[in-house]
Amino acid sequence: MTHKTHDTCQIKCINPERIARTLRGMDASSDLAGLADIFKMLGDVTRVRILKALFLEELCVCDIAAVLEMTQSAVSHQLRLLRGARLVKYRKEGKAVYYSLDDDHVKTLFDQGLEHVQQG
Amino acid sequence: MTHKTHDTCQIKCINPERIARTLRGMDASSDLAGLADIFKMLGDVTRVRILKALFLEELCVCDIAAVLEMTQSAVSHQLRLLRGARLVKYRKEGKAVYYSLDDDHVKTLFDQGLEHVQQG
DNA sequence: TTATTATATGAATAAATGCTCATATATTCA
């Protein structure tokens, strides 16, 4: 992921005008790295399954673990990432922590993604 | 990524009915792994930048490399993945290979993603 | 208090991933 590119393309390029034009368009587009991060967050089977489960029903951590047939620890680690991305919210009830979709934010993210890739 | 879960959740779970209900809903939802793969493909800055550039203009490989300030090799490797996901198409012209967005397929993917995560 | 239960988290590990380097495959041109 983070091999920094040090040197510029050495190849004699075919069409400098096209490159310049594209570069101007690229500058205009704001945060492509942030956009990639959004997709990266959704690009994991476990996280997608968790989101799907939470779409169906509010669940505590050990319920999610049972549904996915995974350890509590693995689920908890992924929930932390989803929390960080504000894709899920939670409430405490005694010892249990109940997670649910943060619907508005999920929708916002999708709209952003759609908008970006479809028209710039 | 591929640490297979061997044993089932050992914790005494809080609500078996909720788990059963959720499991029925999960079964109904088809290909969550495929859905995650779609997002994974879009979850990389280089690939997002390539798609953005190709949204703006049809470009040959060395043009893309110049725009992104990356090596031809790095770009070519990513183009291979994008080709495999049918997010881009290409045509040959002499020595050059011109890439462009496979718009219909990009749109289809987004619609699928949206549909899946938003309602099931 | 102590024991139990539910969750969170740091460290370690294995697998995946993106890039570089070298090289192979076309294609064009002299």
Add this chain to the structure above:
DNA sequence: TGAATATATGAGCATTTATTCATATAATAA
């Protein structure tokens, strides 16, 4: 033909990442 150009690709490497294991934190119950 041989040289130059454009692209593709395999191997190797470093980084990232998802999981496991052990343990910490917090809440409840005895």
